[in-house]
Amino acid sequence: MSARLLDGQGLAKRMQDEIKPEVAAFAGTYGRPPGLGIVLVGADPASEVYVRNKLRAAGEVGFRADLERLPATATLADTLALVERLNGSAVHDGILVQSPLPQAMGAGAEQQVFDAIDAAKDVDGFSPVSVGRLVQNRATVAAGTPSGIIALLVNEGIPIAGRHAVVIGRSDIVGKPMALLLLHRDATVTMCHSKTSDLRGICRQADILIAAVGRPGLVTPDFVKPGATVIDVGVNKITDEGIAITLFGEGHPRLELFRRNGSVLVGDVHPRVVEVAGALTPVPGGVGPLTVTMLLMNTLRAARARVGA
Amino acid sequence: MSARLLDGQGLAKRMQDEIKPEVAAFAGTYGRPPGLGIVLVGADPASEVYVRNKLRAAGEVGFRADLERLPATATLADTLALVERLNGSAVHDGILVQSPLPQAMGAGAEQQVFDAIDAAKDVDGFSPVSVGRLVQNRATVAAGTPSGIIALLVNEGIPIAGRHAVVIGRSDIVGKPMALLLLHRDATVTMCHSKTSDLRGICRQADILIAAVGRPGLVTPDFVKPGATVIDVGVNKITDEGIAITLFGEGHPRLELFRRNGSVLVGDVHPRVVEVAGALTPVPGGVGPLTVTMLLMNTLRAARARVGA
Numbered sequence: 087m088s089a090r091l092l093d094g095q096g097l098a099k100r101m102q103d104e105i106k107p108e109v110a111a112f113a114g115t116y117g118r119p120p121g122l123g124i125v126l127v128g129a130d131p132a133s134e135v136y137v138r139n140k141l142r143a144a145g146e147v148g149f150r151a152d153l154e155r156l157p158a159t160a161t162l163a164d165t166l167a168l169v170e171r172l173n174g175s176a177v178h179d180g181i182l183v184q185s186p187l188p189q190a191m192g193a194g195a196e197q198q199v200f201d202a203i204d205a206a207k208d209v210d211g212f213s214p215v216s217v218g219r220l221v222q223n224r225a226t227v228a229a230g231t232p233s234g235i236i237a238l239l240v241n242e243g244i245p246i247a248g249r250h251a252v253v254i255g256r257s258d259i260v261g262k263p264m265a266l267l268l269l270h271r272d273a274t275v276t277m278c279h280s281k282t283s284d285l286r287g288i289c290r291q292a293d294i295l296i297a298a299v300g301r302p303g304l305v306t307p308d309f310v311k312p313g314a315t316v317i318d319v320g321v322n323k324i325t326d327e328g329i330a331i332t333l334f335g336e337g338h339p340r341l342e343l344f345r346r347n348g349s350v351l352v353g354d355v356h357p358r359v360v361e362v363a364g365a366l367t368p369v370p371g372g373v374g375p376l377t378v379t380m381l382l383m384n385t386l387r388a389a390r391a392r393v394g395a
Numbered sequence: 396m397s398a399r400l401l402d403g404q405g406l407a408k409r410m411q412d413e414i415k416p417e418v419a420a421f422a423g424t425y426g427r428p429p430g431l432g433i434v435l436v437g438a439d440p441a442s443e444v445y446v447r448n449k450l451r452a453a454g455e456v457g458f459r460a461d462l463e464r465l466p467a468t469a470t471l472a473d474t475l476a477l478v479e480r481l482n483g484s485a486v487h488d489g490i491l492v493q494s495p496l497p498q499a500m501g502a503g504a505e506q507q508v509f510d511a512i513d514a515a516k517d518v519d520g521f522s523p524v525s526v527g528r529l530v531q532n533r534a535t536v537a538a539g540t541p542s543g544i545i546a547l548l549v550n551e552g553i554p555i556a557g558r559h560a561v562v563i564g565r566s567d568i569v570g571k572p573m574a575l576l577l578l579h580r581d582a583t584v585t586m587c588h589s590k591t592s593d594l595r596g597i598c599r600q601a602d603i604l605i606a607a608v609g610r611p612g613l614v615t616p617d618f619v620k621p622g623a624t625v626i627d628v629g630v631n632k633i634t635d636e637g638i639a640i641t642l643f644g645e646g647h648p649r650l651e652l653f654r655r656n657g658s659v660l661v662g663d664v665h666p667r668v669v670e671v672a673g674a675l676t677p678v679p680g681g682v683g684p685l686t687v688t689m690l691l692m693n694t695l696r697a698a699r700a701r702v703g704a
Binding site: 197213214215216217219220221222224247248249250262265266269272274275276277278279281282283288299304317 | 430480522524525526527528529530531533556557558559565571574575578580583584585586588590591592597636641
């Protein structure tokens with residue numbers, strides 16, 4: 087038995103194709119496209135990739151998308167001033183500050199910057215008001231990754247109501263909003279994390295298992311109930327050949343990829359889980375593209391709300 | 396074996412005694428006591444009891460506490476105007492609108508009124524900003540019942556970190572904030588509700604089981620792992636003798652109470668759970684008094700924040 091692979095990339099593409107005419111209609115009516123301002127402080131290589139993907143996707147659906155760069159030496163005050171400028175901008179409906187900010191900015195800087203984003207332009211859903219409205223199950227902008235996962239499950243016809251969903255990882259941007267979104271769709275939800283005893287035993291109960299911890303291959307086949315749906319949010323870059331061999335085994339095409347490139351991306355789910363799960367998201371190409379798509383949808387929604395459409 | 400009874404009433408009394416000198420010191424320094432404004436619309440009998448308890452407790456610790464009544468025929472606009480007046484009041488640090496508002500006010504009225512409360516005076520923790528900050532584990536005011544339960548567990552030396560907590564009920568004011576507070580204290584947390592399959596099987600895994608659904612006696616002994624801690628948030632008034640007999644059995648002192656009074660209060664936990672659990676909160680006298688105490692503490696905190704202390 088081999089799990090059905092859930093094609094996040096394909097769904098993301100279809101959703102983006104669907105919003106193109108809506109974006110064009112918005113631009114026709116209001117004389118400008120929806121606008122997204124992306125703040126990037128410093129030049130973290132992974133952040134550069136994420137930001138490039140977001141800019142490209144935004145451009146492809148017809149948004150105005152502006153990258154606002156600050157040097158790695160920028161202060162918190164510089165960053166807050168930039169956010170304030172975007173808050174006041176008539177052409178920007180959504181603002182996104184790429185995480186992480188440089189460590190030199192100090193602990194708490196990131197949340198302070200997120201807090202400064204006008205709630206009406208908070209297309210990442212990281213402001214306290216957005217999060218509070220999410221808990222209260224009121225119309226709101228939810229963080230891109232968990233809402234992308236819900237879209238994928240719904241699109242694939244995987245039932246959520248009455249099922250047991252187990253979420254590993256309790257971050258503010260994935261784990262906690264994921265648990266709440268699943269709860270609001272009537273799943274029974276268990277939240278696990280680094281302090282969980284018997285993680286394997288709890289995960290084995292899951293009809294839907296969501297791994298979002300950033301530990302390559304943590305979820306091994308013995309964590310998975312046969313036939314379960316497994317969603318892999320982790321994106322871990324492996325540069326150690328020994329680890330790559332342990333994860334993939336000799337002869338695996340992704341080990342070949344590693345040997346060609348010197349690195350390979352691996353999720354939190356062990357490659358052999360494909361032999362046990364009923365359905366599984368690949369890494370890359372599973373959840374990631376949907377995160378970007380939900381950001382675009384949140385921006386379109388914010389743009390419409392701003393013009394009262 | 397018989398469960399240790401967790402004395403919420405006693406802890407509430409001690410905590411209230413502890414804050415009395417702090418309240419007096421505040422009044423001495425700032426020339427006025429902390430002030431709580433309670434809005435009661437209509438005359439629901441249970442609400443009258445709750446409000447009376449809150450007013451009495453507030454008075455006992457030295458607060459100024461004002462009951463602001465509106466008739467059951469009051470409109471949403473009337474209620475919002477009253478909240479606005481209290482928002483602007485110099486002598487009120489905390490505002491509490493007793494739930495439920497009259498049904499005639501329409502669906503959504505309650506949240507609209509909660510939203511109108513100045514976040515700095517939101518001592519129930521029901522505003523989106525308070526809830527969002529709770530999710531993000533940032534200093535905030537949390538709803539009284541779940542934070543009272545945490546205080547009780549900590550005071551009783553019941554370990555939370557690494558334990559499996561199961562919460563039955565997903566309300567905005569108990570279930571969801573309870574799950575988040577337990578998560579932030581490193582419990583593995585499962586959220587159950589009316590759509591949960593195999594509720595009994597999941598509850599039997601709990602080291603800490605919290606019932607907050609409003610169904611008398613739902614949690615029977617077979618739901619409880621021997622030795623588990625069981626927290627009973629339900630307060631259900633029984634007026635049917637058949638139900639009282641089923642719950643308590645002939646000869647039980649609370650059945651005698653029922654026969655004297657024509658009614659008796661019962662939690663969501665079946666009386667016979669005392670034979671299985673390791674520790675248990677009684678109803679009444681368990682969680683209820685702590686809810687009021689946490690409200691007082693939230694009001695004192697709001698008063699200090701307002702004066703910059």
